[in-house]
Amino acid sequence: MPLNELPIEVKPLAGAMPAFRASVPAAELRSVCEQARARKARLVALWGSDETGRAAGYAVHVALAFPSGLLWLTVPLPRDDPGYPGIADIYPGANRMQRATADLLGIAPSAEADRRNWLRHGAWAESSFPLRKDFDTATHPTREGDRYAFVTVAGEGVHEIPVGPVHAGTIEPGHFRFSIVGEKILRLEERLGYKHKGIEKRFEAMSLEEGARLAGRVSGDSTVAYAWAYAMALEGATGTAPPTRALALRGVLLELERIANHLGDLGYLGNDASLSFGFFQFWRLKEDLLRTNARLFGHRYLMDAIVPGGVAMDLPHAGAELLAERIEAIRREVVTLKSIYDEHAGAQDRFIMTGQVLPQLAERMGLTGLAGRASGIAHDLRIDHPIPPWQQLDPRMASHTRGDVAARVSVRFEEVFESMRLIEALVEQLPPGEIRAPVAAAKAGARGIGWVEGWRGEVLIALDLAGAGRIHRLHPHDPSWQNWPLLEHAVHGNIVPDFPLINKSFNLSYSGQDL
């Protein structure tokens, strides 16, 4: 069948979200991407795979979001020279994804592309590729020097501030290289990959059940979104239909995760603007919510609550009532705190016009998720593709165009209130029935897509099964990949002391992009 938006032949991919597959030769990749870009398709992910065990070479994969669904493009590459034309000039977000693919698989874009290493810091040799099937996992890695070529800024009075990987607060590790004049930031260059711990290789050595647990630990703060995406991908690949009650409960879990993270961020955003009152108040409310989670679902962050086929535990009637009660209590307090934030001149002075990403730049660079919605990128998978349980709920999108810290604060407040409404609507009429269906047998070569709007943005899991309940290749993709490069832009012209505030307003995952 043809795709609505592009003149290429696609095959529908079974699963909860609308998705399609297509194979294109390397020579056509750029023209397909150019046409997709012209039709406003968004780049969701780019990754590679080793197909040498399937009598082929390698492949590079590109996931693009169209109004009609997700297109999973596969570009087969020869075994001897697995090169392809890069697409980072068409989709700037692809730059780091291409470099990671080169580090892990030796699949490099054409010579004019940025070919600096990204995830490989010297812990393994430049000539060995961990995601190749013949990579010897037993060999002890070498410790090569990491001579990363930062871009240097020169001129009178310009100097550098190197920060990290170990930061001053309780934050994940990464390196930030600031080039500054006085207090003003001229340029920021990020160097990530410090947390690379071989997650994708790990999936390939696991059973499908273990894989579900690992998916929930790609980025701990988004454990529900990842667990759902994994379950959705596996259910699609095996033709398993989870019960409607399980889908409603997944919706509840996902919105609880969104509220918990937004409450925590709102607290820290107050704190970073010297309003420590906000930190203590919001973290008290977050703790109340986490304790409710633990009581009702057995885990404060809801880890392993979503399993392939359904959910791990039910929410009885009394639990649903308790949840609605707690949500209402937290809502009343958030209303008060919002009015305190709104009227606090000191906090608003720090928030407004700080760390701005205007819609045009956001669109060009592919900003996504909540940060995207603060910069006029009006996308939310729950609204773009309202599959169950969102279908009847008519979720409302929070959307702003100013793209500053204040806009990202506003989006969080609005989403907290909307998520509370969704949870109340879901628990009020939980469909009766089972909470878990048996997962059907997995066939070698079956593919599935999991695509979920987590609190930070769209989480993607692209799954390709091997035989005997094993994974041939799984790529988990965090929206942080797309958004990290925009942080470099957001800080331009701001002062160094505002960096923590701007960084927190994005609150991106290091673990999710370092893999």
Add this chain to the structure above:
Amino acid sequence: MYQLLKQIAKTGIVTEPAPHPDPELRAIEQRLGEAILKHFGRSLAIRHVDAGSCNGCELEIHALNSPYTNPEKLGIKFVASPRHADLLLVTGPVSRNMEVALKRTWEATPDPKLVVAIGDCGCTGGIFGESYASCGRVSNVIPVDVVVPGCPPTPTAIMQGILTAISPGQRR
């Protein structure tokens, strides 16, 4: 301002009692003498190092600073540099890309110092294990005094680990 003060007054003090030390959490015998522990027990500076976690443990370290646990009440505070620290709170399996940074952070921490490894990954390598990219448990890279298992451990469990590290007494 009135609304803010009203909210503070309405909230009151929500801090809960601190947990007791648990000798079961000790990875090795207490190395520090009573005189040092007496000082640490009244003012302890902690430097957190994420050596490769999934960020789940970081969520609970943040939650540890919530008003419910309120470590500052016990003289425990988080500091911005290892040079100011008495204790390192280390999370994650240690990724190979963080191995050097963790060792340097440990070396930059003045003696006498303590190390508490947080979470299943910090204790054993957890679900990530040892691989081309992961060194596994924290004690594979730097000496560890106390381990706090959990995925992630609760703020109370982390507090218990910290209090165990600065309490006298033998390993059980």
